[in-house]
Amino acid sequence: MSLNKTKTWKVLLVSLAAALSFSVLSACSSKGGNAADNSTAVATYKGGTITEKAFDLDQKIMKFLSPDQAQYLQIDAFKESILKQEVAFEYLAGQATDEAKKEAKKEADAQVEAMKKGLGKTYKDTLKQQGITEEDIHAYMVRVLTVYQDMLLKVTDEDVKKEFEATKGDFTVATLRHVLIGFTDADKKERSKEDALKLAKQVKAELDGGADFAEVVKKYTDDTASKETGGEYKDKPLGTYVESFKKAAQTLPLNTISEPVESQFGYHIIKVESRTEKTFDQLTDEQKENIKQSLASKSLENFMEKELDGIIEKINLPKSSAPADEKGTEPSASPEATKAAE
Structure with a gap:
């Protein structure tokens, strides 16, 4: 069974790992050196603009960092969402503390070095193919990480404790067993909800009748x-x-x-064998840091949902030249990408 790793793109963009590994789901403007930029403004906001040239460069960087996500950029609705996020990152980075900027640069330096090491001899050629430079990548990361670090630095120890008390059930440690009757079976064949529920009830009946849990798992679980x-x-x-x-x-x-x-995976038959509640003092440093990151995520998401529209003055993003199908979806966009945009 998958653990709870699925998050919306709104939440993904505030995570450091997401910002670097799923960069197409977040955005920040890279100015691309000192060359004059007289291109049209695609976004105007309080205190600045984002030009077509800068946004095009961002998209190249996104494709470099996450080529498998490039399909999302074929969708007008998603491109506009990314552009609005770029406004948020530009605006918030401009208000960030010097400490946040310093930490962001250190982290960006480390990430670029890790990327160079990972790509090895193909690094320079890959950059060249995308039409970008290492300086472009670094500037992109610094701006994203500046906002991330600034949000993180604003979270206090008291905030972390308060959040733990509100969600302490999440930290309860349990040993459990389950049988999953999936909406997709072991042969990747679709199973209707009705059929899945019917089989799940059969599994429960067998377990209630004294059947060995492990044997039932081997027979039925997906x-x-x-x-x-x-x-x-x-x-x-x-x-x-x-x-x-x-x-x-x-x-x-x-x-x-x-x-x-x-759940989204199917129907679960569960047996909890032990459950131990945790106090705040029993949390690991990693768990406390995760709470801190979650609060930073919520702060940025709150800004995106409640304040961003009031900062944006105009969006002037050209529509895709590709004809849409009857559902309004560009032909090159996959169903997964379209769903994410929606």
């Missing part, structure tokens, strides 16, 4: 990650699971068989 361990996930914080699964695992009486629990 969760390949836990099939060989009898469906077991041992000593994991409940906050790592998807929401519906987490809530069930937080409240289910120990050593009882749950009713079918629906």
Whole structure:
């Protein structure tokens, strides 16, 4: 079963890893050196503009950092979302503290070096193919990371404690077993909700009748990650699971068989074998840092949703020249990309 790693692109853009590994889902303007830029402004906001030339450069950088995400840039709605995010990063970077800028530069230096090492001899050729320079990449990262670091520095220890108290159930550690009846079976064949629920109820009935959990898992589960361990996930914080699964695992009486629990993956039959609550003092440094990052993420998302539109004065982004199909989707955009844009 997948853990709770799925986040919206709005949240992804504030994570350091996401900003660098899924760069197409975030944006910040790179000015591309000192060359004069007389191109049309595609976005005007309080305190500045973003030009067509700068935005084109950003898109090249995004394709370099995450080539498998390039398809998203074929969608007008997604391009506009990215441009608006670019406005946010430009605006917020301009207001960031010197400490945030200093930390961002250090991190960008490290990331560029790691990238060069990873690409090896192909690094320079890959940059050349995209029509960008190392300075472009570095400037892009610095601007994204400046905003990230500034948001992070604003989170206090008291904020972290308060957030823990509000979400402490997520830190409860549990050992549990489950059987997943997926909406896609082991042969990658689609299974209807009705059929999945019917089979999940059959699984529950067998377990209620005394069947061995591990044997039932081997026979029925579509969760390949836990099939060989009898469906077991041992000593994991409940906050790592998807929401519906987490809530069930937080409240289910120990050593009882749950009713079918629906998630985006299918129906789960769960048995919680142990559950231990954590206090704030028992958290690891990594867990506290994760809370801090989550709060920084929420702050940036809140800005995007509630303040950004008031800062943007005009968007003048040219529409795609490619004809759309009957649904309004550009022909080159995949269904996954279209769904993300929506």
